[in-house]
Amino acid sequence: MPSGVSPADYFGYEIAIFSADTSPQFPTEVLYEDDEYIVEKTPYGGVRRNHKDYSTTPEVISWPCKSRDDWEKIKVRLKPSERRVDWVTGLNQYHCERSRGRFIMYGAAVGFDKIQNYVKTDELLKAVLRDPEWVVDMYWTDARLVMEMCDVMIRGGFKFDGAFLYCDLGYRWGLFFSPKYFEEQLHPVFKELCRFFKSRGMYVFLHSCGRVKDLIPYFIEEGIDVLQPLEVKAGMDLVELKEKYGDKMTFMGGIDVRLMALDDPKPIEEEIKRKIPVAKQGGGYIYHSDHSVPKNVSFRNYKRVIELVHKYGRYR
Structure with a gap:
């Protein structure tokens, strides 16, 4: 990368993208640090271990909600407030x-x-089945705060063209829970x-990793x-x-971001050549990798990817 220029x-x-802090805003603290982690x-209110450059998925060590009672104590902290926005930095960057x-x-x-920040994943999945009222309460409590904070930011000077929501709902082989539970909750x-x-x-x-094909009719x-x-790799073929x-x-x-790291340039060109000319027909496609671009993708390789996107994606 040329110095002084952002990717x-x-x-x-x-x-x-600009965001508000929609967490319970517990005090953060560094509990341990070495050269790598x-x-x-x-x-x-949980504890996580990260690589120091935050380039990988964190290891979650503990969660704040061990029971519904724990949630009730956290819930009272989830109220809208102007203090949830970094106004000076945010508005300066927004205008830029x-x-x-x-x-x-x-x-x-x-x-x-989002709720996996509060409840351990396997316990949350059990609750989806056994305690749906609690799960739905967590979904709605968080969603209301997300909406309220959007209005706070709009009143404070932001004008948004869109909302970018994050909610992974699947893994490589399927959904975390059935479409039935998605529809109900x-x-x-x-x-x-x-x-x-x-x-x-x-x-x-909507950003949603994994094999989420069965939910697309609901999304629409x-x-x-x-x-x-x-x-x-989760079977989401463009x-x-x-x-x-x-x-x-x-x-x-x-x-496929995995092809971007290869020394051989042919597989990524075939990937782009096969997909983008079809996806761009009639509009309705925005280029992006299928996952975060990892550190093993060189600047030269990614520059080549963007050149190929323009080559096969440009409207003549």
Whole structure:
């Protein structure tokens, strides 16, 4: 990378995301640190171990909610407040990004993925089955705070073009829970989130990793405009999805990030050549990798990826 230039500027990234703190805002603390790792108490009240550059998925050591009673104590902390926004830094950056013509988005984790900050994943999955009222209460409590903080930021000077919501709902082989439980518990929450954002003139993007094919009809019904990242190794094939749902939803991603790290340039060109000309037909496709770009993808390789995206994605 040329010095003094951000990847977003160099590669022409078109989206800028701004967020509020929608955690319970517990005090954070570094509990342990060495040359490679850092162990921290999070604002959610849990403990996580990360690589010091935060380039990988963290190891979760402890969770704050061991019972529903624990949740009730946390719940009272989830109230909207102007103190949840870094106004000086945020507004300065917002005006800078707006002047560059970027698409400004309000970003927030929501739903099942967000609630894993409070409850250990296997315990949360048990609760989906055995204590759905508790799970739904957690979903709605968080969603209300997410919506309220969006309005706080709008009143404070932000103007959002869209909302970028994060909620991983699957893994490589399928969903974390059946479509039935999604429909009963999370579907109404997503519907209300979409209604809220659209009433403020905002498009809704959903980031959901894993094999989430079976939920796409629900996403469309809810009003989600864009689905991202279309994880290839989880069977989320961009061409297949475009052909089936391209008239109802925009897709973002679906280009296999694993191929970007290869020394051989042919596989990634074949990947882009096969997918993007189909996905771009009639509009409704935004380029993105199918997962976070890891450190083993060189600058030279990623520069080549963007050149190929322009080569096969440009409208003649």
